[in-house]
Amino acid sequence: MKTLVGLTGGIGSGKTTIANFFKELGVPIYIADTEAKALMNRSKVIKRKLIALFGDNAYQNEKLNRDFLSKQIFNNKDLLQKMNAIVHPKVASHFKRWVKKQEAPYVISEAAILFENGSYKKYDYIITVTAPEEVRLKRVMSRDNSSKEKVKSVMNNQWKDEEKIKLSDYVIQNINLEEAKAQVLQIHQNLLQKLQKD
Template sequence: MIVVGLTGGIGSGKTTVAKQFEELGVPIYIADKEAKSLMRTSKVVKRKLIELFGEKAYIDGHLNKSFIADTIFNNASYLKQMNAIIHPKVAQHFKKWIAKQNAAYVIKEVAILFENDSYKQCDYIITVTTPKTLRIQRLLERDDTTLEKIEAIMKNQWPDEKKMKHSHFVINNIDLEDTKRQVHQINRDILKKIQ
Protein backbone atom coordinates (compact mmCIF):
# COMPACT_ATOMS: atom_id res chain seq x y z
CA MET A 1 0.00 0.00 0.00
CA ILE A 2 1.31 3.43 -0.97
CA VAL A 3 1.42 5.83 2.00
CA VAL A 4 1.32 9.56 1.35
CA GLY A 5 2.31 11.73 4.29
CA LEU A 6 0.40 14.98 4.65
CA THR A 7 1.91 17.64 6.87
CA GLY A 8 2.11 21.37 7.45
CA GLY A 9 2.55 23.80 10.30
CA ILE A 10 -0.18 24.52 12.81
CA GLY A 11 -2.99 26.49 11.17
CA SER A 12 -1.85 25.70 7.61
CA GLY A 13 -5.08 23.86 6.75
CA LYS A 14 -3.96 20.21 6.74
CA THR A 15 -7.39 19.00 7.84
CA THR A 16 -9.13 20.99 5.09
CA VAL A 17 -6.76 19.48 2.51
CA ALA A 18 -7.27 15.98 3.98
CA LYS A 19 -11.05 16.37 3.61
CA GLN A 20 -10.60 17.33 -0.03
CA PHE A 21 -8.59 14.16 -0.68
CA GLU A 22 -11.25 12.18 1.20
CA GLU A 23 -13.88 13.57 -1.20
CA LEU A 24 -11.82 11.98 -4.00
CA GLY A 25 -12.13 8.59 -2.26
CA VAL A 26 -8.69 8.53 -0.61
CA PRO A 27 -8.70 6.92 2.88
CA ILE A 28 -7.41 9.42 5.46
CA TYR A 29 -5.69 8.64 8.75
CA ILE A 30 -5.42 11.62 11.10
CA ALA A 31 -2.63 10.85 13.57
CA ASP A 32 -3.48 13.68 16.00
CA LYS A 33 -7.05 12.44 16.30
CA GLU A 34 -5.83 8.91 17.02
CA ALA A 35 -3.27 10.19 19.55
CA LYS A 36 -6.06 12.02 21.43
CA SER A 37 -8.21 8.89 21.34
CA LEU A 38 -5.37 6.75 22.75
CA MET A 39 -4.79 9.28 25.53
CA ARG A 40 -8.43 8.80 26.50
CA THR A 41 -8.83 5.05 26.00
CA SER A 42 -5.48 3.22 26.33
CA LYS A 43 -4.75 2.03 29.87
CA VAL A 44 -1.02 1.77 29.06
CA VAL A 45 -0.87 5.33 27.68
CA LYS A 46 -2.85 6.66 30.67
CA ARG A 47 -0.55 4.94 33.15
CA LYS A 48 2.58 6.26 31.42
CA LEU A 49 1.20 9.81 31.18
CA ILE A 50 0.38 9.77 34.91
CA GLU A 51 3.94 8.55 35.60
CA LEU A 52 5.26 11.43 33.49
CA PHE A 53 2.98 14.30 34.52
CA GLY A 54 1.67 13.13 37.89
CA GLU A 55 -1.91 12.61 39.10
CA LYS A 56 -3.03 15.96 37.63
CA ALA A 57 -2.76 14.46 34.11
CA TYR A 58 -6.30 13.09 34.48
CA ILE A 59 -9.24 14.50 36.43
CA ASP A 60 -12.01 11.96 37.17
CA GLY A 61 -10.60 9.72 34.45
CA HIS A 62 -10.62 12.52 31.85
CA LEU A 63 -7.47 13.88 30.25
CA ASN A 64 -6.55 17.24 31.77
CA LYS A 65 -5.68 18.85 28.43
CA SER A 66 -5.03 22.37 29.72
CA PHE A 67 -2.67 21.11 32.45
CA ILE A 68 -0.70 18.98 29.96
CA ALA A 69 -0.64 21.78 27.37
CA ASP A 70 0.69 24.25 29.94
CA THR A 71 3.30 21.74 31.17
CA ILE A 72 4.70 20.94 27.70
CA PHE A 73 4.41 24.61 26.70
CA ASN A 74 6.82 25.48 29.51
CA ASN A 75 9.14 22.47 29.09
CA ALA A 76 10.14 20.94 25.74
CA SER A 77 11.55 17.87 27.50
CA TYR A 78 8.02 16.90 28.61
CA LEU A 79 6.80 17.24 25.02
CA LYS A 80 9.57 14.91 23.83
CA GLN A 81 8.80 12.33 26.55
CA MET A 82 5.04 12.49 25.86
CA ASN A 83 5.65 11.96 22.14
CA ALA A 84 7.85 8.94 22.96
CA ILE A 85 4.86 7.41 24.79
CA ILE A 86 2.22 8.18 22.19
CA HIS A 87 3.89 7.95 18.77
CA PRO A 88 4.78 4.22 18.89
CA LYS A 89 1.16 3.43 19.85
CA VAL A 90 -0.18 5.56 16.97
CA ALA A 91 2.24 3.78 14.60
CA GLN A 92 0.89 0.37 15.74
CA HIS A 93 -2.70 1.54 15.25
CA PHE A 94 -1.86 2.90 11.77
CA LYS A 95 -0.46 -0.51 10.73
CA LYS A 96 -3.74 -2.19 11.74
CA TRP A 97 -5.79 0.53 10.01
CA ILE A 98 -3.83 0.36 6.74
CA ALA A 99 -4.31 -3.42 6.52
CA LYS A 100 -8.08 -2.82 6.26
CA GLN A 101 -7.87 -0.25 3.45
CA ASN A 102 -8.61 -0.99 -0.17
CA ALA A 103 -7.40 1.93 -2.27
CA ALA A 104 -4.57 2.92 -4.62
CA TYR A 105 -3.05 4.93 -1.78
CA VAL A 106 -3.81 6.30 1.68
CA ILE A 107 -2.99 9.60 3.32
CA LYS A 108 -1.51 9.81 6.79
CA GLU A 109 -1.95 13.33 8.17
CA VAL A 110 0.71 14.12 10.79
CA ALA A 111 1.47 17.61 12.11
CA ILE A 112 5.05 16.66 13.04
CA LEU A 113 5.75 14.17 10.24
CA PHE A 114 9.38 15.31 9.83
CA GLU A 115 10.03 16.19 13.46
CA ASN A 116 9.17 12.67 14.69
CA ASP A 117 10.78 10.84 11.72
CA SER A 118 7.51 9.24 10.56
CA TYR A 119 8.19 10.65 7.07
CA LYS A 120 10.50 7.65 6.67
CA GLN A 121 7.43 5.38 6.44
CA CYS A 122 5.94 7.43 3.57
CA ASP A 123 6.30 6.88 -0.17
CA TYR A 124 5.40 10.49 -0.99
CA ILE A 125 5.02 13.64 1.10
CA ILE A 126 2.69 16.61 0.69
CA THR A 127 3.36 19.77 2.67
CA VAL A 128 0.61 22.35 3.11
CA THR A 129 1.88 25.92 3.41
CA THR A 130 0.17 29.15 4.35
CA PRO A 131 1.72 32.53 5.23
CA LYS A 132 2.47 32.75 8.97
CA THR A 133 0.24 35.82 9.50
CA LEU A 134 -2.76 34.01 7.98
CA ARG A 135 -2.05 30.88 10.06
CA ILE A 136 -1.95 32.94 13.27
CA GLN A 137 -5.17 34.75 12.31
CA ARG A 138 -6.96 31.43 11.62
CA LEU A 139 -5.81 29.92 14.92
CA LEU A 140 -6.83 32.93 17.00
CA GLU A 141 -10.29 32.80 15.38
CA ARG A 142 -10.63 29.00 15.63
CA ASP A 143 -9.08 28.04 18.97
CA ASP A 144 -9.21 29.28 22.52
CA THR A 145 -5.51 30.19 22.47
CA THR A 146 -2.98 33.01 22.66
CA LEU A 147 -0.35 34.34 20.29
CA GLU A 148 2.32 33.20 22.80
CA LYS A 149 1.04 29.58 22.71
CA ILE A 150 0.78 29.56 18.89
CA GLU A 151 4.35 30.82 18.53
CA ALA A 152 5.62 28.23 21.04
CA ILE A 153 4.05 25.45 18.95
CA MET A 154 5.45 26.92 15.74
CA LYS A 155 8.91 26.99 17.33
CA ASN A 156 8.71 23.19 17.84
CA GLN A 157 7.81 22.60 14.17
CA TRP A 158 10.13 22.73 11.17
CA PRO A 159 9.79 25.92 9.11
CA ASP A 160 7.89 25.54 5.80
CA GLU A 161 11.04 26.07 3.70
CA LYS A 162 12.72 23.07 5.35
CA LYS A 163 9.62 20.86 4.96
CA MET A 164 9.23 21.86 1.31
CA LYS A 165 12.80 20.72 0.50
CA HIS A 166 11.90 17.21 1.72
CA SER A 167 8.45 17.04 0.06
CA HIS A 168 7.29 15.64 -3.27
CA PHE A 169 4.32 18.02 -3.46
CA VAL A 170 3.51 21.42 -1.93
CA ILE A 171 0.04 22.90 -1.58
CA ASN A 172 -0.21 26.66 -1.08
CA ASN A 173 -3.41 26.93 0.93
CA ILE A 174 -4.61 30.52 0.67
CA ASP A 175 -7.69 30.34 -1.54
CA LEU A 176 -10.05 27.36 -1.06
CA GLU A 177 -10.90 26.90 -4.76
CA ASP A 178 -7.23 27.07 -5.74
CA THR A 179 -6.38 24.57 -2.98
CA LYS A 180 -9.00 22.18 -4.36
CA ARG A 181 -7.49 22.52 -7.84
CA GLN A 182 -4.02 21.67 -6.42
CA VAL A 183 -5.45 18.64 -4.56
CA HIS A 184 -7.04 17.30 -7.76
CA GLN A 185 -3.77 17.73 -9.67
CA ILE A 186 -1.70 16.01 -6.96
CA ASN A 187 -4.19 13.13 -6.81
CA ARG A 188 -3.81 12.66 -10.60
CA ASP A 189 0.00 12.85 -10.31
CA ILE A 190 0.14 10.26 -7.50
CA LEU A 191 -2.16 7.86 -9.35
CA LYS A 192 0.02 8.24 -12.47
CA LYS A 193 3.21 7.55 -10.47
CA ILE A 194 1.85 4.35 -8.89
CA GLN A 195 0.32 2.83 -12.04
Protein backbone atom coordinates (compact mmCIF):
# COMPACT_ATOMS: atom_id res chain seq x y z
CA MET A 1 0.00 0.00 0.00
CA LYS A 2 1.29 3.41 -0.99
CA THR A 3 1.53 5.95 1.84
CA LEU A 4 -0.77 8.91 1.19
CA VAL A 5 0.09 12.34 2.53
CA GLY A 6 -2.43 15.18 2.38
CA LEU A 7 -1.07 18.71 2.04
CA THR A 8 -3.49 21.48 2.90
CA GLY A 9 -3.71 25.06 4.09
CA GLY A 10 -5.94 28.09 3.75
CA ILE A 11 -6.06 30.25 0.65
CA GLY A 12 -2.79 32.19 0.24
CA SER A 13 -0.84 29.99 2.67
CA GLY A 14 1.48 28.93 -0.17
CA LYS A 15 0.51 25.25 -0.52
CA THR A 16 1.67 25.07 -4.12
CA THR A 17 5.08 26.55 -3.27
CA ILE A 18 5.47 23.93 -0.53
CA ALA A 19 4.26 21.19 -2.89
CA ASN A 20 6.95 22.25 -5.36
CA PHE A 21 9.65 21.94 -2.67
CA PHE A 22 8.53 18.34 -2.11
CA LYS A 23 8.53 17.78 -5.87
CA GLU A 24 12.17 18.90 -6.02
CA LEU A 25 12.90 16.08 -3.53
CA GLY A 26 11.35 13.56 -5.94
CA VAL A 27 7.94 13.23 -4.27
CA PRO A 28 5.04 12.76 -6.73
CA ILE A 29 2.53 15.59 -6.27
CA TYR A 30 -1.16 15.57 -7.16
CA ILE A 31 -2.69 19.06 -7.24
CA ALA A 32 -6.40 18.41 -6.68
CA ASP A 33 -7.48 21.88 -7.79
CA THR A 34 -5.65 21.67 -11.13
CA GLU A 35 -7.01 18.17 -11.78
CA ALA A 36 -10.54 19.28 -10.83
CA LYS A 37 -10.37 22.12 -13.38
CA ALA A 38 -9.06 19.75 -16.05
CA LEU A 39 -11.83 17.23 -15.32
CA MET A 40 -14.48 19.96 -15.38
CA ASN A 41 -13.38 20.70 -18.94
CA ARG A 42 -12.82 17.08 -20.00
CA SER A 43 -15.52 14.97 -18.38
CA LYS A 44 -18.83 14.80 -20.26
CA VAL A 45 -20.62 13.64 -17.09
CA ILE A 46 -19.39 16.60 -15.03
CA LYS A 47 -20.22 18.98 -17.87
CA ARG A 48 -23.78 17.67 -18.14
CA LYS A 49 -24.34 17.91 -14.37
CA LEU A 50 -22.86 21.40 -14.05
CA ILE A 51 -25.04 22.69 -16.90
CA ALA A 52 -28.04 21.15 -15.15
CA LEU A 53 -27.04 22.92 -11.93
CA PHE A 54 -25.94 26.34 -13.25
CA GLY A 55 -27.56 26.58 -16.68
CA ASP A 56 -25.98 26.95 -20.13
CA ASN A 57 -23.68 29.78 -19.00
CA ALA A 58 -21.58 27.25 -17.05
CA TYR A 59 -19.61 26.65 -20.27
CA GLN A 60 -18.56 29.08 -22.98
CA ASN A 61 -17.12 27.85 -26.28
CA GLU A 62 -16.86 24.33 -24.81
CA LYS A 63 -14.70 25.67 -21.95
CA LEU A 64 -15.61 25.99 -18.29
CA ASN A 65 -16.81 29.54 -17.60
CA ARG A 66 -14.90 30.05 -14.38
CA ASP A 67 -15.83 33.71 -13.86
CA PHE A 68 -19.51 32.90 -14.12
CA LEU A 69 -19.21 29.91 -11.75
CA SER A 70 -17.22 31.77 -9.12
CA LYS A 71 -19.84 34.55 -9.13
CA GLN A 72 -22.58 31.94 -8.66
CA ILE A 73 -20.93 30.20 -5.71
CA PHE A 74 -19.59 33.41 -4.13
CA ASN A 75 -21.42 33.59 -0.78
CA ASN A 76 -23.73 30.69 -1.75
CA LYS A 77 -22.68 27.68 0.31
CA ASP A 78 -25.53 25.53 -0.98
CA LEU A 79 -24.47 25.87 -4.63
CA LEU A 80 -20.83 25.41 -3.67
CA GLN A 81 -21.65 22.13 -1.91
CA LYS A 82 -23.71 20.91 -4.86
CA MET A 83 -20.87 21.69 -7.25
CA ASN A 84 -18.34 19.94 -5.00
CA ALA A 85 -20.62 16.89 -4.80
CA ILE A 86 -20.43 16.65 -8.61
CA VAL A 87 -16.70 17.25 -8.99
CA HIS A 88 -15.02 15.72 -5.92
CA PRO A 89 -15.97 12.06 -6.41
CA LYS A 90 -14.54 12.21 -9.95
CA VAL A 91 -11.32 13.79 -8.69
CA ALA A 92 -11.09 11.12 -5.96
CA SER A 93 -11.28 8.24 -8.44
CA HIS A 94 -8.82 9.98 -10.78
CA PHE A 95 -6.44 10.33 -7.80
CA LYS A 96 -6.71 6.59 -6.99
CA ARG A 97 -5.72 5.67 -10.55
CA TRP A 98 -2.83 8.17 -10.42
CA VAL A 99 -1.51 6.74 -7.11
CA LYS A 100 -1.28 3.24 -8.61
CA LYS A 101 1.17 4.49 -11.24
CA GLN A 102 3.59 6.12 -8.77
CA GLU A 103 6.84 4.44 -7.69
CA ALA A 104 7.92 6.67 -4.78
CA PRO A 105 7.60 5.57 -1.09
CA TYR A 106 4.90 8.20 -0.53
CA VAL A 107 2.81 10.60 -2.58
CA ILE A 108 1.32 13.98 -1.73
CA SER A 109 -2.12 15.24 -2.65
CA GLU A 110 -2.41 19.00 -2.34
CA ALA A 111 -5.99 20.10 -1.66
CA ALA A 112 -7.45 23.23 -0.12
CA ILE A 113 -10.43 21.65 1.62
CA LEU A 114 -9.20 18.32 2.99
CA PHE A 115 -10.74 19.02 6.38
CA GLU A 116 -13.83 20.85 5.18
CA ASN A 117 -14.97 17.93 3.02
CA GLY A 118 -13.88 15.20 5.45
CA SER A 119 -11.42 13.61 3.00
CA TYR A 120 -8.52 14.08 5.46
CA LYS A 121 -9.52 10.73 6.99
CA LYS A 122 -8.25 8.93 3.87
CA TYR A 123 -4.64 10.03 4.40
CA ASP A 124 -1.90 8.42 6.46
CA TYR A 125 -0.36 11.80 7.30
CA ILE A 126 -1.50 15.40 7.03
CA ILE A 127 0.72 18.44 6.50
CA THR A 128 -0.88 21.85 7.06
CA VAL A 129 0.71 25.01 5.67
CA THR A 130 0.07 28.18 7.66
CA ALA A 131 0.83 31.88 7.33
CA PRO A 132 -0.56 34.94 9.13
CA GLU A 133 -3.89 36.17 7.73
CA GLU A 134 -2.47 39.54 6.65
CA VAL A 135 0.29 37.81 4.65
CA ARG A 136 -2.26 35.49 3.02
CA LEU A 137 -4.59 38.38 2.14
CA LYS A 138 -1.75 40.29 0.46
CA ARG A 139 -0.58 37.21 -1.47
CA VAL A 140 -4.01 36.38 -2.86
CA MET A 141 -4.99 39.96 -3.66
CA SER A 142 -1.83 40.45 -5.71
CA ARG A 143 -1.91 36.94 -7.24
CA ASP A 144 -5.58 36.89 -8.31
CA ASN A 145 -6.18 40.61 -8.53
CA SER A 146 -8.97 40.00 -5.99
CA SER A 147 -10.72 42.35 -3.62
CA LYS A 148 -10.12 41.99 0.10
CA GLU A 149 -13.82 41.15 0.53
CA LYS A 150 -13.66 38.29 -1.96
CA VAL A 151 -10.56 36.75 -0.36
CA LYS A 152 -12.13 37.10 3.11
CA SER A 153 -15.25 35.31 1.89
CA VAL A 154 -13.14 32.34 0.74
CA MET A 155 -11.31 32.37 4.07
CA ASN A 156 -14.62 32.30 5.92
CA ASN A 157 -15.60 29.12 4.06
CA GLN A 158 -12.40 27.42 5.22
CA TRP A 159 -11.49 26.06 8.62
CA LYS A 160 -9.33 28.21 10.88
CA ASP A 161 -5.64 27.19 11.11
CA GLU A 162 -6.00 26.28 14.81
CA GLU A 163 -8.66 23.66 13.94
CA LYS A 164 -6.52 22.21 11.15
CA ILE A 165 -3.37 22.09 13.27
CA LYS A 166 -5.11 19.90 15.89
CA LEU A 167 -5.68 17.22 13.25
CA SER A 168 -2.33 17.55 11.45
CA ASP A 169 0.83 15.45 11.78
CA TYR A 170 3.07 18.25 10.53
CA VAL A 171 2.74 22.03 10.29
CA ILE A 172 4.81 24.26 8.01
CA GLN A 173 5.00 27.97 8.81
CA ASN A 174 5.32 29.55 5.36
CA ILE A 175 6.54 33.11 5.81
CA ASN A 176 10.22 32.87 4.89
CA LEU A 177 10.95 30.64 1.88
CA GLU A 178 14.32 29.39 3.08
CA GLU A 179 12.88 28.39 6.45
CA ALA A 180 9.88 26.75 4.80
CA LYS A 181 12.21 24.78 2.52
CA ALA A 182 14.20 23.57 5.54
CA GLN A 183 10.94 22.43 7.20
CA VAL A 184 10.01 20.52 4.04
CA LEU A 185 13.35 18.70 4.04
CA GLN A 186 12.93 17.78 7.72
CA ILE A 187 9.43 16.41 7.18
CA HIS A 188 10.57 14.48 4.09
CA GLN A 189 13.38 12.80 6.04
CA ASN A 190 11.08 12.11 8.97
CA LEU A 191 8.49 10.46 6.71
CA LEU A 192 11.12 8.32 4.97
CA GLN A 193 12.40 7.13 8.38
CA LYS A 194 8.88 6.26 9.51
CA LEU A 195 8.18 4.38 6.28
CA GLN A 196 11.39 2.34 6.62
CA LYS A 197 10.25 1.19 10.06
CA ASP A 198 6.78 0.16 8.86
